[in-house]
Amino acid sequence: xxxxxxxxxxxxxxxxxxxxxxxxxxxxxxxxxxxxxxxxxxxxxxxxxxxxxxxxxxxxxxxxxxxxxxxxxxxxxxxxxxxxxxxxxxxxxxxxxxxxxxxxxxxxxxxxxxxxxxxxxxxxxxxxxxxxxxxxxxxxxxxxxxxxxxxxxxxxxxxxxxxxxxxxxxxxxxxxxxxxxxxxxxxxxxxxxxxxxxxxxxxxxxxxxxxxxxxxxxxxxxxxxxxxxxxxxxxxxxxxxxxxxxxxxxxxxxxxxxxxxxxxxxxxxxxxxxxxxxxxxxxxxxxxxxxxxxxxxxxxxxxxxxxxxxxxxxxxxxxxxxxxxxxxxxxxxxxxxxxxxxxxxxxxxxxxxxx
Amino acid sequence: xxxxxxxxxxxxxxxxxxxxxxxxxxxxxxxxxxxxxxxxxxxxxxxxxxxxxxxxxxxxxxxxxxxxxxxxxxxxxxxxxxxxxxxxxxxxxxxxxxxxxxxxxxxxxxxxxxxxxxxxxxxxxxxxxxxxxxxxxxxxxxxxxxxxxxxxxxxxxxxxxxxxxxxxxxxxxxxxxxxxxxxxxxxxxxxxxxxxxxxxxxxxxxxxxxxxxxxxxxxxxxxxxxxxxxxxxxxxxxxxxxxxxxxxxxxxxxxxxxxxxxxxxxxxxxxxxxxxxxxxxxxxxxxxxxxxxxxxxxxxxxxxxxxxxxxxxxxxxxxxxxxxxxxxxxxxxxxxxxxxxxxxxxxxxxxxxxx
Numbered sequence: 152x153x154x155x156x157x158x159x160x161x162x163x164x165x166x167x168x169x170x171x172x173x174x175x176x177x178x179x180x181x182x183x184x185x186x187x188x189x190x191x192x193x194x195x196x197x198x199x200x201x202x203x204x205x206x207x208x209x210x211x212x213x214x215x216x217x218x219x220x221x222x223x224x225x226x227x228x229x230x231x232x233x234x235x236x237x238x239x240x241x242x243x244x245x246x247x248x249x250x251x252x253x254x255x256x257x258x259x260x261x262x263x264x265x266x267x268x269x270x271x272x273x274x275x276x277x278x279x280x281x282x283x284x285x286x287x288x289x290x291x292x293x294x295x296x297x298x299x300x301x302x303x304x305x306x307x308x309x310x311x312x313x314x315x316x317x318x319x320x321x322x323x324x325x326x327x328x329x330x331x332x333x334x335x336x337x338x339x340x341x342x343x344x345x346x347x348x349x350x351x352x353x354x355x356x357x358x359x360x361x362x363x364x365x366x367x368x369x370x371x372x373x374x375x376x377x378x379x380x381x382x383x384x385x386x387x388x389x390x391x392x393x394x395x396x397x398x399x400x401x402x403x404x405x406x407x408x409x410x411x412x413x414x415x416x417x418x419x420x421x422x423x424x425x426x427x428x429x430x431x432x433x434x435x436x437x438x439x440x441x442x443x444x445x446x447x448x449x450x451x452x453x454x455x456x457x458x459x460x461x462x463x464x465x466x467x468x469x470x471x472x473x474x475x476x477x478x479x480x481x482x483x484x485x486x487x488x489x490x491x492x493x494x495x496x497x498x499x500x501x502x503x504x505x506x
Numbered sequence: 507x508x509x510x511x512x513x514x515x516x517x518x519x520x521x522x523x524x525x526x527x528x529x530x531x532x533x534x535x536x537x538x539x540x541x542x543x544x545x546x547x548x549x550x551x552x553x554x555x556x557x558x559x560x561x562x563x564x565x566x567x568x569x570x571x572x573x574x575x576x577x578x579x580x581x582x583x584x585x586x587x588x589x590x591x592x593x594x595x596x597x598x599x600x601x602x603x604x605x606x607x608x609x610x611x612x613x614x615x616x617x618x619x620x621x622x623x624x625x626x627x628x629x630x631x632x633x634x635x636x637x638x639x640x641x642x643x644x645x646x647x648x649x650x651x652x653x654x655x656x657x658x659x660x661x662x663x664x665x666x667x668x669x670x671x672x673x674x675x676x677x678x679x680x681x682x683x684x685x686x687x688x689x690x691x692x693x694x695x696x697x698x699x700x701x702x703x704x705x706x707x708x709x710x711x712x713x714x715x716x717x718x719x720x721x722x723x724x725x726x727x728x729x730x731x732x733x734x735x736x737x738x739x740x741x742x743x744x745x746x747x748x749x750x751x752x753x754x755x756x757x758x759x760x761x762x763x764x765x766x767x768x769x770x771x772x773x774x775x776x777x778x779x780x781x782x783x784x785x786x787x788x789x790x791x792x793x794x795x796x797x798x799x800x801x802x803x804x805x806x807x808x809x810x811x812x813x814x815x816x817x818x819x820x821x822x823x824x825x826x827x828x829x830x831x832x833x834x835x836x837x838x839x840x841x842x843x844x845x846x847x848x849x850x851x852x853x854x855x856x857x858x859x860x861x
Contacts (some may be wrong), residue, residue, distance in 0.1 A: 386744070
């Protein structure tokens with residue numbers, strides 16, 4: 152038994168793995184890997200996946216859903232290209248590596264980026280607050296959860312401007328108001344499905360309004376939505392597994408119940424981090440992520456001993472991102488509370504030995 | 507038993523399906539779907555997949571291989587962006603839907619496209635010949651095999667200019683001289699692996715020489731190659747299955763032996779089409795594809811009867827592309843000769859009844 156705290160690609164429900172493996176052998180008489188994306192059986196999969204996204208997030212009328220490829224990195228470009236309007240200016244919040252990537256890619260396609268809030272001064276260990284949102288820009292962009300640093304926005308910034316969000320690492324983990332956003336995008340490989348698909352939820356009224364002189368067809372959300380994610384061959388297997396996972400989510404109480412379980416998992420782990428004298432959280436308490444729990448040993452010379460213990464307990468994926476060090480327990484939707492308990496027990500045991 | 511003549515995503519070897527399904531359950535103790543792309547076990551997969559591509563195609567020194575996303579459609583854009591030089595002009599051969607797509611996308615990113623050869627006058631039922639390749643352009647682009655129409659270049663056009671080829675539907679089906687090309691790209695979902703990965707083979711000396719004012723990081727082959735296909739999360743499962751499939755290819759004699767089997771399959775089917783009075787080939791004889799065999803009934807009022815017969819025989823994926831009609835038997839690498847024999851037997855039986 153392994154307890155997979157990896158940051159993504161990451162754990163999905165065991166039943167989903169089982170169903171996915173079955174379909175690789177037999178999906179209506181063929182392997183899911185050899186089914187034409189134009190076959191009615193796969194068109195039904197794509198339709199169901201899109202419907203389940205809408206159901207899981209209560210996506211209101213006037214929004215469309217698409218599954219593309221390229222991850223959030225291509226999403227940085229796609230969002231900038233599609234949201235660009237007359238001013239060609241946009242306001243970005245910089246909360247870490249991926250937010251910085253979004254800023255860099257927006258600039259590359261000609262957006263005049265105004266970074267109006269940033270936590271770079273403290274190596275992104277908090278979420279900026281009290282910032283003034285610029286006016287006279289085409290849109291506002293932020294990253295809801297910062298996988299690497301372990302910070303998370305508790306609420307969407309309040310603005311009347313079109314709001315764009317990279318939700319790669321917390322979509323489907325908690326309830327959101329889709330109507331707050333003009334565009335949401337998310338790499339699938341956290342709470343949605345395997346790597347290789349990227350989800351877009353877009354307000355219909357923004358489609359086709361880009362002022363970018365440069366718009367390859369693949370990057371044009373209007374054309375992708377018009378073609379129902381079938382502009383070209385979609386990532387068939389990734390979409391299929393995402394559909395299985397969404398079915399599983401909804402069968403288990405949907406995002407609402409999932410959010411409660413995620414809070415319980417996060418509380419269990421953060422309480423131990425705060426109570427245990429050998430450990431400390433890596434980020435501002437009020438900005439802690441319920442998806443990626445980052446923490447450190449007070450005495451880093453003990454790292455090796457701790458590493459030995461959690462590895463022996465069957466835990467994998469606990470080292471922090473190579474750019475920040477320390478530890479990161481990614482406790483995505485599919486990670487059971489029992490796995491968090493295993494980690495907490497290891498921490499307690501470690502402290503008993505070294506405290 | 508089904509005989510899958512689908513045009514892609516399409517059949518792969520049955521052993522590959524079995525191994526892929528196993529890995530969805532257990533890849534070194536985790537599901538392949540939950541393994542971090544940064545884990546040494548997956549880095550080893552990516553390295554092996556790249557090495558096997560090089561081995562299978564005898565890729566010479568001075569070339570690099572990458573697995574990206576977005577299919578050939580994004581490849582149209584990526585190839586134009588990366589090959590653009592001082593003239594911003596390029597010569598394209600138009601042999602059908604995908605070649606037309608490449609032309610359209612090159613224009614969208616500012617390439618002055620000269621279509622110097624085309625078979626559009628006869629609805630793309632032949633490969634243009636005797637054309638004069640333009641001089642004073644940055645590169646030449648063509649599509650080696652035309653999946654929809656069923657035509658195929660037997661040899662690469664001779665030119666001293668940088669040559670770019672979309673080989674989506676015939677790569678790994680026959681021996682090629684990689685040194686003829688500056689850039690090869692191919693959607694995986696024919697002879698390489700499942701949908702969701704796109705292969706690039708690029709001459710190192712072309713990297714970083716683009717004159718495009720627009721170059722998102724994801725679309726920059728230099729940065730993708732520098733990051734060894736790990737600029738962001740790659741399509742883990744698609745790359746893994748491609749690696750399995752390449753192992754299988756090489757264990758079965760490599761591309762050289764595969765080419766002989768593909769010729770035998772194509773000959774068997776084309777001989778029946780030519781010998782059988784009720785059928786006719788859809789394209790010029792000398793330009794017939796060894797991957798996608800397109801044919802028609804002389805008397806289309808018999809289509810329904812023929813459709814009934816092949817369906818009863820367990821054949822799937824035989825209808826022609828919706829834009830051309832008729833029939834298309836895609837006889838990719840993994841389709842066994844026995845499946846072609848089943849189709850030929852149905853054709854013979856059909857003719858016995860209706861001849």
